[in-house]
Every structure is written in C-alpha cells, then in structure tokens.
Amino acid sequence: RREEVISLLEQKSKPYQCSKFPNIKILPFWHGTCKETIPSLCRAGYASLGIIDSGYYGKGIYTSDSASYSYPYSDGTLILNWVAVYSAYPVISDDGQTLMGKPNLDSHDAHFIPVASNGWPPNQGKPHVA
Numbered sequence: 001r002r003e004e005v006i007s008l009l010e011q012k013s014k015p016y017q018c019s020k021f022p023n024i025k026i027l028p029f030w031h032g033t034c035k036e037t038i039p040s041l042c043r044a045g046y047a048s049l050g051i052i053d054s055g056y057y058g059k060g061i062y063t064s065d066s067a068s069y070s071y072p073y074s075d076g077t078l079i080l081n082w083v084a085v086y087s088a089y090p091v092i093s094d095d096g097q098t099l100m101g102k103p104n105l106d107s108h109d110a111h112f113i114p115v116a117s118n119g120w121p122p123n124q125g126k127p128h129v130a
Contacts (some may be wrong), residue, residue: 006088065074
C-alpha cells in the first residue's frame with residue numbers, strides 16, 4: 001500500500017517536475033487558515049504554526065492539493081503554496097495513531113497522505129481534527 005501512495009505522489013508531481021532536480025517533487029498545495037494569520041505567515045513563514053496542535057498524521061504544517069479538504073480548517077481563507085519534497089513518508093490509513101504528534105519519521109522531510117476525490121482521506125467521512 002505504501003508503494004501506491006508513493007506512486008500517487010509521483011503522479012501528482014510529474015507535471016511540475018524540473019529536469020535539473022528530478023528527485024524533488026514540487027506540487028501546488030492549499031493551506032486553510034484565518035485571515036488574521038496572513039501577516040504573521042508573511043513575516044515568519046509556516047514554521048511557528050507547527051506548535052498549534054499535535055497533528056493527527058504528525059506534527060507540522062498541513063496542506064492539500066484539494067481546496068475542499070483545506071477549507072474546513074479555515075475561516076474561508078485559503079493560501080496556495082508551492083511545496084517541494086525530497087523524501088516524503090507514504091502515510092496509509094493505519095498510521096494515524098502511530099504518527100500523532102510526532103515529527104517527520106526517520107530521514108523523511110514530509111508525510112504524504114492521499115486525499116480521496118471527495119476531499120477526505122481514504123476511508124474517512126470527515127477530516128481529522130487534532
């Protein structure tokens with residue numbers, strides 16, 4: 001199953017791949033936030049947001065290629081980001097409790113969680129709120 005997740009990440013990033021850096025996956029992802037947070041994000045970036053909650057799939061900043069997935073985490077404010085990853089950990093549905101509150105696993109620079117066409121993680125009817 002992890003192989004399928006990695007394959008999906010590669011497929012989603014393929015249109016944006018740079019021939020000079022073939023191992024870097026670049027993707028446009030949405031982040032839902034509050035309007036009041038925008039000035040702070042512009043000044044300091046996303047790093048300080050990692051302390052807000054433990055994160056169901058690991059501690060960090062959550063983004064999605066689905067605006068409908070990101071929207072419930074916002075006050076209606078969505079930011080489109082270009083995200084670059086080198087070694088994403090392929091998250092499967094069984095990983096939730098294992099990853100909760102933890103930083104990136106091993107030498108991975110991100111956790112990649114597929115989002116189903118309905119905007120939610122596979123096998124879920126609603127988003128996980130930590």
